[in-house]
Amino acid sequence: MMNYFPDEVIEHIFDYVVSHRDRNALSLVCKSWYRIERCTRQRVFIGNCYSITPERLIQRFPGLKSLTLKGKPHFADFSLVPYGWGGFVYPWIEALAKRRVGLEELRLKRMVVSDESLELLSRSFTNFKSLVLVSCEGFTTDGLAAVAANCRYLRELDLQENEVEDHKGQWLSCFPDSCTSLVSLNFACLKGEVSLGALERLVARSPNLKSLKLNRSVPLDALQRILTRAPQLADLGIGSLVHDPESEAYIKLKNTILKCKSITSLSGLLEVAPHCLAAIYPICPNLTSLNLSYAAGIQGSDLIKLIRHCVKLQRLWIMDCIGDKGLGVVAQTCTDLQELRVFPSVPFGNPAANVTEVGLVAISMGCPKLHSLLYFCHQMTNAALITVAKNCPNFIRFRLCILDATKPDPDTMQPLDEGFGAIVQSCRRLRRLSLSGQLTDQVFLYIGMYAEKLEMLSIAFAGDSDKGMLYVLNGCKKLRKLEIRDCPFGDMALLTDVGKYETMRSLWMSSCEVTVGACKLLAKKMPRLNVEIFNENEQEDCSLEDGQRVEKMYLYRTLAGKRKDAPEYVWTL
């Protein structure tokens, strides 16, 4: 029936179909739908920038307005990917500029962004509105200055956890007076100072500003002045909250904050004097999101005092110095909690800053709506995981990291197979899972059997044999990303089902038992996979012998063939 409608009608219907997966599905129905879909598509998501060439993208979607690109593998976040691996955005911007694509929005994650590419971006797309950079590197404040100066209709500049070199060039002052369109500005990750006057003037002329995240160089008195000019803010990131609690500036801030009724999301507190926390108590009851993962200056007792005010919280990112007791308070107070992340306050563990299974069980009892968890802890028990699985069957993301990576259940000295087994059996909607603790092949048997919706799995120091990996590859039909480190999985596991990898985005294996020969064989059998081996040996003349163990391997499906920008240590087989 649909084929009898004119194209305009079908286009109009397609306007209501928004998600990437649904749009992809539309394009597969028939040739005319493919054609209509590609011409009307405005937003494209590319999970691996090397899976396709920019030219091919532009050819298919000439009306592209918004592009999301991801570069390096996830384990790059933990320094497992050596410098220079790749993920350069410049060729993309160059190609889009050359074809005069009307780009308005660019969202990048784990990519290398040079100042040059930012400058080209700022000059090439007159309607450019939104730049979001997450965990990127390679640029300096000079690049930001170009974006500020040239993007006349900029609405969003969102820098999340990037490594940015500070060139002290007053980039913030480069926003022209005519720029009044800002809705979101986040420069919390920048280390250097900004011109406070320029910042205040910018805020004053941005009536639509809803989200502002400052870096640690913005002091308390400047914060107060900014807040008076932006009472409409909904999302605030505080840089520095350090001042004498008796001082005029602090008292002024307290009064100003009382007027900020719209703030529902709070983050930062990068520098904080504990007495000053009381200033933010008035906004706590309105908060739905609180991110204190960088607030290393706050002690557990002060965190607890703060949390008691946050009754509406849905998302909480916090450090483990809140302790099990503090998590108990969270469980009592934040009954609407959906997402929780607990980060380690001391990387190698500090018994004083302690969260264990006790805290997690308390949370599971008090927060039935919990669906996303990232939990760094000292220990975990099977009993606790089984209880959590029963209390919270709605988990979509469940990531557990025990600081002592191969620690068994301390009560029974057993591996944590049963506990994680309970999680996957109970949480039928689970899409992402990270394991830790002592684990045998058994846990993978459970995962293969029950985790039907699982899309991403991260494994470290787990398993006994190839069977473990095979259970997962065979069982998890929806698996897209698998990343493995320090596990005894070898060639047999790698090669048993080579076709599987074309159904996935990528596979990472490091410090496992896979050999060069097996990787070569895999690459030969599957021409549409790029199989990359990282050879970080200093010796130049070492050739890869088949029997040699591979330290790091990253493979991904691609239509672009072997990439041309790989550094010397990357061997694409």
Add this chain to the structure above:
Amino acid sequence: MGTLEQIDVPHTQSSSSSSSSIDSNNHPSRTPPPSSPSSSVCRKRTDLSTDLRLGLSISPSSQSQPPFNSTPREESFNWPPIKSILRSTLVGKQSHLSQRPSLFVKVYMEGIPIGRKLNLMAHYSYDGLVKTLGHMFRTTILCPNSQPLNSGNFHVLTYEDQEGDWMMVGDVPWEMFLNSVKRLKITRADRC
């Protein structure tokens, strides 16, 4: 500065694979990551000026602090999996968490034999100090340059410095004051 941790990492044998693999790099087959530190953890005692820098500076500089020391083996382990930008924030802040700097000094008020003790590090300026002392001793403490209308129930704040001299509080920058103060005395305004 932070902690210096010595962690013993047991090296397991890499003999389990059946193929005659030529393992040209030195990585052991699968070494468990460092567990909680078993050997001694020693914390360097820093002088007050370092504590001041840590407690008062906006961005903790590492001038007098040795860098966070870990064995190369630990660093190559990359565990736990936290983003490097978060890790560097934590390492810089470790000393804040393990021990907040404090500086308790004795405070006497003229005419009262029993003194009090006060943590100077809990304040960030003379303003706050004077107000706290005013509450503590139930009096009004004047700034050095102001003239009282009548010298009734007013006091001024003095301190003994490292050289044993008694000085008026408020003339030097706050940080310099913290470095030189030994104890405080509240004396009657009409005496000075």
